[in-house]
């Protein structure tokens with residue numbers, strides 16, 4: 380049974396000028412920081428998945444179809460982030476070339492030196508994390524779902540689709556390897572490894588944002604940053620224990636009504652893109 384995920388290019392309409400949220404600047408900057416990372420991680424995930432195709436059982440063409448669909452969905456994600464990142468860079472949020480090059484080199488090194496099973500365990504662990512991010516956003520953080528806001532629109536669409544392909548890497552790992560302990564190692568390793576890269580970017584952009592602040596303003600800003608992180612971790616950590624159950628199946632995660640509604644909205648926006656391409660409606 381294939382994952383039935385849909386590959387969309389929604390006609391997202393968002394404000395590209397005011398990218399910082401007045402009420403929660405640190406939260407929006409953390410998301411903007413994260414937006415510079417899909418161009419590193421997602422082409423890498425795709426390479427691993429394409430490489431894994433020949434290891435998948437001959438009697439599972441559905442899994443090979445899942446890999447193809449997964450690659451197309453993830454490719455759209457990093458392309459859309461890069462469209463947003465142009466505006467982030469214009470607003471001064473620029474990741475230095477050496478930082479981006481080092482991240483690419485780090486992942487390239489893993490691809491060249493780790494076994495297929497290890498790489499798939501990393502992908503499965505990483506995708507477990509993005510599923511929980513999606514669940515967190517749609518189940519508990521509607522205050523971050525802001526219609527018309529650049530980073531919020533991109534993240535809502537991206538995470539809704541992360542929910543859709545939530546089981547692909549897990550299923551490929553189960554088919555190719557399935558070892559429980561390696562899956563656990565991939566989960567823990569990917570969480571800290573990927574967060575190491577993202578936190579570098581968060582620090583860079585938040586330090587930049589805080590330049591010129593008074594000590595009191597800086598203290599208040601750090602407090603808001605911690606509150607944002609605490610809010611996610613307090614929700615995520617107890618639930619993450621579920622991932623550690625030997626027969627954990629991400630495919631069983633239910634979509635919150637807000638997530639279902641979002642996917643419908645992106646279906647409609649993707650149809651709009653198609654109509655625009657066909658010249659059926661004015662741009």
Ligand SMILES: [Fe+2]
Pocket residue numbers: 421452453456457537541
């Ligand atoms: Fe993605």
Ligand SMILES: [Fe+2]
Pocket residue numbers: 453506509541544
């Ligand atoms: Fe993903």
